[in-house]
């Protein structure tokens with residue numbers, strides 16, 4: 011364990027996979043939080059590598075704060091993270107994430123933390139290698155936790171894997187569920203609006219917008235993935251429902267969750283432009299659903315529900331006064347919270363809150379495991 015000078019700071023190596031919106035915000039928060047991290051937690055995060063899809067910027071002694079901010083600025087301009095590649099010089103070797111981790115781990119003198127803030131599939135080998143090496147793992151990327159239970163189960167039983175920002179966008183949803191499970195409060199039902207994008211869409215429908223117009227507005231505001239079907243298909247919400255259910259103790263598979271996509275299967279085959287052009291064909295049916303809900307004094311919300319190892323994800327009419335009508339609420343009904351559920355809600359969207367959730371995971375790992 012290397013501690014610096016008279017302040018005896020614990021220096022914790024961090025390898026960051028992903029330098030997009032969340033990764034950039036995390037780097038800024040690490041830099042701006044140096045003083046409070048040292049004072050409150052006695053530690054300093056040494057970012058020893060930052061990787062994007064085209065390479066990595068590596069310094070086993072820790073990249074300086076100026077370099078980290080330079081990396082964020084470069085990504086903001088759409089440039090690669092690897093400074094050699096940016097300068098048009100020979101780029102860093104085309105390493106796999108496992109090779110990058112092993113290279114870095116061999117050059118630092120204590121286990122660090124691997125952070126996955128990509129949206130990539132197939133990163134399980136690097137997560138597994140990090141755990142074998144005694145490192146902690148912090149995830150905003152849901153994919154490894156929401157894959158088949160046979161591969162995902164090892165992450166749910168491993169306290170060195172933290173993932174606060176995978177559900178609730180940084181609000182303490184995962185921490186709350188962990189507390190409920192740890193204190194042996196049986197989980198009966200969890201429900202919530204788990205997608206800011208679909209929450210926006212529902213709010214626009216409620217305000218009278220046509221479905222096609224609401225989707226186009228969400229696309230124009232940058233709230234959706236480049237292909238809005240990634241959001242409208244409900245797959246991301248399904249992943250969050252699986253994570254909640256699995257944490258609650260149910261070995262759920264995606265087949266245990268019924269998902270209602272907001273477009274029919276025939277539109278799945280179109281290009282993005284064709285899909286957007288075809289959206290008005292869905293306006294009439296959606297307007298009828300909004301009107302039917304309104305006639306009952308209700309509004310439509312895209313809800314995830316998990317109960318007894320089964321889940322559902324889709325549009326549900328709920329009373330306008332329900333707490334679930336607000337954006338980003340998660341409700342836990344448990345053995346103790348039986349007649350009145352425990353509610354977690356707040357702004358819960360955006361890269362700053364998400365990055366703060368990851369930073370909280372890093373601090374939790376330092377306090378408890380490293």
Ligand SMILES: NC(=O)c1ccc[n+]([C@@H]2O[C@H](COP(=O)([O-])OP(=O)(O)OC[C@H]3O[C@@H](n4cnc5c(N)ncnc54)[C@H](OP(=O)(O)O)[C@@H]3O)[C@@H](O)[C@H]2O)c1
Pocket residue numbers: 027028029030031032033061062063064107127128129130150151152175176179180359360361364
């Ligand atoms: N944005 C939010 O508010 C939010 C909220 C909760 C959770 N999340 C989750 O957080 C993750 C990141 O979101 P984001 O909004 O930051 O995404 P983003 O802006 O698209 O950034 C993703 C980053 O990951 C990099 N990347 C992709 N595959 C990689 C790989 N195999 N190895 C190394 N780097 C790789 C990308 O590299 P390039 O730059 O080269 O493309 C990019 O820098 C996602 O899993 C998302 O679901 C986001």
